Amino acid sequence: MDKRIDVAVAAGAAVIGAVMLVAALLLPEGSIRDPLGPSTMPAVVGGLLIVGGAFLALRRFVVWRSTAVKVPEEGSEDLENYSSSAPRAFLVWGICLAYAILIPYAGFLILTPFLFAGLLWTLHFRKVLPVVLISLLGTAAIYCLFNIVLLVRLPHGPLTGLI
Amino acid sequence: MLLDPSVLLVMLLGAVIGSVAGALPGMTTTLAVSVTLPFTFSMSPEAAVAFLVAITVGVNYGNSIPAILVGVPGTPTAVLTAIDGYKLHIKGESGLALGTQYFAALIGQLISTVFFVALVVPLSQLLYVFLTPELWALHLLGLTAVISLAGKNVYKGLVAALFGLAVAFVGPDPVSLINRFTFGSFELRSGFEVVPVVIGVLAISELIRSTRQVYSWKEVSGGFRGKFPSWRHLRAMLKPITIGAIAGTAFGVVPGAGGTAGTFIAYQQAKLFSKHPEEFGNGSVEGLAANESAQNAGQAGDMVPTFGFGIAGSGSMVLLLAALTVHGIVPGPLLIKETPEMLYAATAGLIGAALILGIIGWPIAKALLHIVTIDRSVVLTIALVLSIIGVFALRRSTFDVVVMMVFGFIGYFMLRYGYSVAAFALAVVLGENFEGLLRRGLLLEGGSGVAFISRPITAVMVGVSVLLLVIGVVSTVRATRKAKRLAAGGMETSPDGIPAQISAAQAEVAATVQAAAETEDAHVMTTTKTTTTTTKKNDEGNSE
Numbered sequence: 001m002d003k004r005i006d007v008a009v010a011a012g013a014a015v016i017g018a019v020m021l022v023a024a025l026l027l028p029e030g031s032i033r034d035p036l037g038p039s040t041m042p043a044v045v046g047g048l049l050i051v052g053g054a055f056l057a058l059r060r061f062v063v064w065r066s067t068a069v070k071v072p073e074e075g076s077e078d079l080e081n082y083s084s085s086a087p088r089a090f091l092v093w094g095i096c097l098a099y100a101i102l103i104p105y106a107g108f109l110i111l112t113p114f115l116f117a118g119l120l121w122t123l124h125f126r127k128v129l130p131v132v133l134i135s136l137l138g139t140a141a142i143y144c145l146f147n148i149v150l151l152v153r154l155p156h157g158p159l160t161g162l163i
Numbered sequence: 164m165l166l167d168p169s170v171l172l173v174m175l176l177g178a179v180i181g182s183v184a185g186a187l188p189g190m191t192t193t194l195a196v197s198v199t200l201p202f203t204f205s206m207s208p209e210a211a212v213a214f215l216v217a218i219t220v221g222v223n224y225g226n227s228i229p230a231i232l233v234g235v236p237g238t239p240t241a242v243l244t245a246i247d248g249y250k251l252h253i254k255g256e257s258g259l260a261l262g263t264q265y266f267a268a269l270i271g272q273l274i275s276t277v278f279f280v281a282l283v284v285p286l287s288q289l290l291y292v293f294l295t296p297e298l299w300a301l302h303l304l305g306l307t308a309v310i311s312l313a314g315k316n317v318y319k320g321l322v323a324a325l326f327g328l329a330v331a332f333v334g335p336d337p338v339s340l341i342n343r344f345t346f347g348s349f350e351l352r353s354g355f356e357v358v359p360v361v362i363g364v365l366a367i368s369e370l371i372r373s374t375r376q377v378y379s380w381k382e383v384s385g386g387f388r389g390k391f392p393s394w395r396h397l398r399a400m401l402k403p404i405t406i407g408a409i410a411g412t413a414f415g416v417v418p419g420a421g422g423t424a425g426t427f428i429a430y431q432q433a434k435l436f437s438k439h440p441e442e443f444g445n446g447s448v449e450g451l452a453a454n455e456s457a458q459n460a461g462q463a464g465d466m467v468p469t470f471g472f473g474i475a476g477s478g479s480m481v482l483l484l485a486a487l488t489v490h491g492i493v494p495g496p497l498l499i500k501e502t503p504e505m506l507y508a509a510t511a512g513l514i515g516a517a518l519i520l521g522i523i524g525w526p527i528a529k530a531l532l533h534i535v536t537i538d539r540s541v542v543l544t545i546a547l548v549l550s551i552i553g554v555f556a557l558r559r560s561t562f563d564v565v566v567m568m569v570f571g572f573i574g575y576f577m578l579r580y581g582y583s584v585a586a587f588a589l590a591v592v593l594g595e596n597f598e599g600l601l602r603r604g605l606l607l608e609g610g611s612g613v614a615f616i617s618r619p620i621t622a623v624m625v626g627v628s629v630l631l632l633v634i635g636v637v638s639t640v641r642a643t644r645k646a647k648r649l650a651a652g653g654m655e656t657s658p659d660g661i662p663a664q665i666s667a668a669q670a671e672v673a674a675t676v677q678a679a680a681e682t683e684d685a686h687v688m689t690t691t692k693t694t695t696t697t698t699k700k701n702d703e704g705n706s707e
Contacts, residue, residue, distance in 0.1 A: 074580065
């Protein structure tokens with residue numbers, strides 16, 4: 001794994017801890033007073049996060065010059081013999097996030113086929129007819145399952161009132 | 164009552180509906196019961212209770228199947244199934260994983276039902292003993308399971324757990340109710356919903372990580388073996404299943420303890436008693452069995468305070484009591500005495516649903532396994548879409564889906580850089596109550612913390628928690644140092660410590676000799692398979 005990103009993640013944990021610690025110390029007491037108050041535990045957790053994040057970052061800095069950019073993996077590794085693409089993973093994430101934001105406006109029935117098609121295309125499933133069929137049938141199946149069987153109303157967007 | 168056709172029919176319906184609902188990410192037991200509650204108004208009270216109980220049994224069974232096949236837990240109680248079960252599936256041992264889940268769920272359910280029937284009255288007395296200090300100690304014991312889930316780097320695991328606690332603190336303060344860490348956000352005034360956070364960090368992160376590479380499962384694992392485990396495998400599971408059933412029932416009895424805490428404790432205890440603790444988190448059959456048994460046994464435990472005292476231990480039990488009220492039955496301490504048929508109906512629901520799932524559960528699992536092997540890209544796509552819609556269905560909230568995606572993004576980096584997502588999820592689930600119970604307990608004890616260590620049950624649980632924490636940290640650090648020493652000597656290691664430079668044949672012999680010294684044959688087969696596939700793939704436990 002890339003030691004620079006490893007340091008960045010550890011530093012991120014420390015930053016979250018610092019924000020939590022500062023925000024905790026600025027909290028008002030509240031009308032009901034207890035021995036610990038609303039600040040104590042968040043301050044403790046924030047402090048420990050600062051210590052933990054700083055420790056994990058410093059252990060890399062101590063041997064920075066003597067280690068390569070790529071260090072032994074400590075997390076989930078990719079399979080050997082198959083190319084990996086972080087941009088593809090981020091694109092998939094972005095497509096899903098965009099869908100979540102747009103669904104109240106565009107509606108489930110209009111947007112979901114595009115979600116299916118976009119994800120399948122990104123994941124190299126590029127047979128046109130199967131993509132179209134899976135997109136349409138998948139959308140219909142999920143709509144029936146949630147809207148009709150489970151009685152969970154999905155957003156209809158511009159089709160509101162028509163269905 | 165089990166032979167009444169109308170009751171049998173509603174139990175069948177309930178088990179099937181529950182299984183389908185449980186398989187949908189985000190569809191919790193409470194939501195599944197709330198959706199079907201109106202249908203019970205036209206049923207007899209006995210049929211209504213049996214139907215709703217069968218649904219809860221079905222949800223606890225169904226939520227594990229996507230956890231194993233796609234790594235997406237249907238509910239937070241299936242978190243550990245998504246870790247060990249999915250790893251087994253990726254190794255090609257789908258039949259072993261699904262069969263273990265099926266067997267452990269059934270046996271755990273049946274054992275807990277026996278406990279429920281025999282001990283519903285005595286167990287309900289626990290409510291008088293379990294006050295705030297005991298509940299806090301229970302959550303502390305659950306949080307120490309973090310060490311079992313810390314992964315390769317125990318410090319990163321602890322940081323992940325601390326981050327989980329930080330997330331749990333967002334929202335209203337548990338005592339004074341002032342808003343904390345909302346930074347002016349209206350949506351965060353009630354804090355983060357647990358389900359989107361847990362599904363985001365556990366399921367979405369893994370799904371996003373999986374999209375880094377595109378390949379066919381058959382190329383990697385040689386196909387998924389759907390064979391039901393042999394009797395020797397099943398016999399080896401009996402100890403962790405029993406541990407899970409006892410832990411699940413016992414912790415299910417305590418209102419508000421939550422099924423998730425019981426599963427984590429059962430997992431941790433099974434690891435302590437296991438002869439192969441290094442397999443936990445890397446596709447452990449024992450870990451999977453203990454977790455499944457505990458989560459299914461928790462259902463019967465959950466019903467003890469509900470029927471013994473009329474105190475609902477969970478959201479689904481609140482709805483069950485609501486159904487009883489609609490039928491003119493008053494929940495309370497006299498429920499069993501005045502209307503014993505309600506207890507019979509609940510028992511029928513537990514046993515009936517378990518038996519029905521015993522008949523249809525394995526065929527359903529095998530059918531889903533065949534579907535999942537069609538195309539990896541299609542399965543990942545469907546899993547992502549269902550996760551999004553399932554979480555949306557929770558509160559019809561787009562914010563929940565955005566939260567899920569944000570934590571999915573964070574979880575992606577946690578997975579890639581060795582921060583335990585399971586430890587994070589555990590801390591999120593237990594963290595809010597952990598702080599609230601401590602502070603409310605201090606208020607009730609007049610500011611004195613002595614009660615938290617002087618009460619017998621509390622003192623024992625706190626002592627055990629500290630011991631487990633120390634043992635866990637020391638053993639994890641030792642194992643890491645050993646691996647580093649071997650690596651420094653030019654030898655890579657497999658998860659069970661055997662140097663990878665030894666040829667595949669020698670490694671297989673070494674593992675077989677090691678395992679032959681033990682009495683249970685099931686470990687021989689599992690260890691040999693793990694060592695053989697590890698020398699092929701270099702780090703089986705962390706690969707996609």
